[in-house]
Amino acid sequence: MATLIEVQELTKTYFTRIFSNLSLSVNEGEALAIRGDNGSGKSTLLKILAGITKPTHGTVKCMNPDTMIGYVPENFPYNIRFTAEQYLYHMGRIRGFSGSTLQNRISSLLYQFHLGDQRTNAIGTFSKGMKQKVGMMQALLEESDVLLLDEPLSGLDLDARNDLESILYRLKSDGLTILFTCHDKKLLNNIADRVIVLGNQRIQSEYVPAKKSRFHVKIEADTNDQNLDFLDEIDGIISKKQTGNGDLLLMDVERSASDRLLLTLIQHGISIQSLRREDEK
Ligand SMILES: Nc1ncnc2c1ncn2[C@@H]1O[C@H](COP(=O)(O)OP(=O)(O)OP(=O)(O)O)[C@@H](O)[C@H]1O
Structure with a gap:
């Protein structure tokens, strides 16, 4: 990895x-978790990488000067009176995007983040x-290359954690480089390629977390003669084919997408015939 x-x-x-x-290389496409006790400087390191805080000494260099870095603080600002759509639109306009570019981008993001119905x-x-x-x-x-997240799961309930974790997993699969501070072991194991631990004013240790095996889900479903165009809109389908007289649908889907996909199939009147987990090699 570069x-x-x-x-x-x-x-x-x-x-x-x-x-x-403190010296550190971040590789393209990796998910790097930053751990450490309270006050060890995790948020400070992220803010320096984001360019919000200046280091006292030392440098942060992006190998490609066009690298776009997006930063998400732990807490969202209070008292925002806008709707999600208005807020993102105004933020985008402040950053110089045209209205039409923003409308497309915001629609796509709301969809990816499962917030389309809350726009x-x-x-x-x-x-x-x-x-x-x-x-x-x-x-x-901005279509950032790097996403910096300060405690992305803190204070979230289990459903919200799982939802956000599956979104992060998909963003990482799409090639985004992600740096996040985290106390959550599950997120570390499922998302992080590498973990650094801050302590005693330095990087105290570094390790590769034990990965859980990743798996796909094979779904066999009876289409009940339904139109399947809606499947084109769903992320996470690795392959699909129709067999028999076209009434049997066979799909291979990513684990992170399987719950959502099953729900959507059922909502479209399609009956599930079988489900099988398949481990990645
Ligand atoms: N703007 C600031 N001015 C003065 N001190 C600060 C500032 N920001 C952070 N600090 C101090 O720097 C130290 C490291 O803070 P930082 O928030 O980076 O730690 P952290 O590892 O993220 O902690 P936590 O796990 O509690 O979020 C703390 O002692 C904090 O009080």
Whole structure:
């Protein structure tokens, strides 16, 4: 994997030294988790990478100067009166996007983040997980190459965690480089390719988490003569074919997409005949 970001000899002092001479390479397409005790400097490191905070010494260099970095803070701002769609539109306009570019981009993001049906609802009424998604969509308006996430799952309930985890997994599969601070072991094991642990003002250790085996789901379904065009809109289908008189549908889908896909099939009047888990080799 090619190096995307090179961090060299980074030192940050506020009133006291947070870390010193910290060096790190971030590879293209990797998911890098940053762990460490409270106050070890995880958020500070992300903010320096995002260009929000200046290091006291040291450099952060993107190997490709056109690399776009999106940053999502732990907490979404309070008192936003806009709807999700309006908010993203205004943020995009401030960053210089045209109205038509934004409309397409925002529709696609709302769909990818499973918030299409919430587009006209006020963000003030959103749950923490939904606000976290809006923050991520805001960071991805630019089609960023790197996404920096500060505690993306903190304070979310189990459903919201699973939903966000499957979105992160898909973004990573699409080639996005993701750096995230995290206390959640499940997210570390499922998403992170590598983990660094901050402590004693430095990178104390680094490891590759034990991966759970990934699996696909094979679905066999009776189409009941339904039109299947709606399947074109669904992410996560690895392959599909119709057999018999066209009434038997065989699909291979990603695990992260299987629940959503099954629900959609049933909603379209298609009956599930069998499900089989298949481990990735
Ligand atoms: N703007 C600031 N001014 C002064 N001190 C700061 C500032 N931002 C962070 N700090 C201090 O720097 C240290 C590291 O903070 P940081 O938020 O990076 O840690 P963290 O590892 O992310 O912690 P947590 O797990 O609690 O989120 C803390 O002692 C914090 O109080």
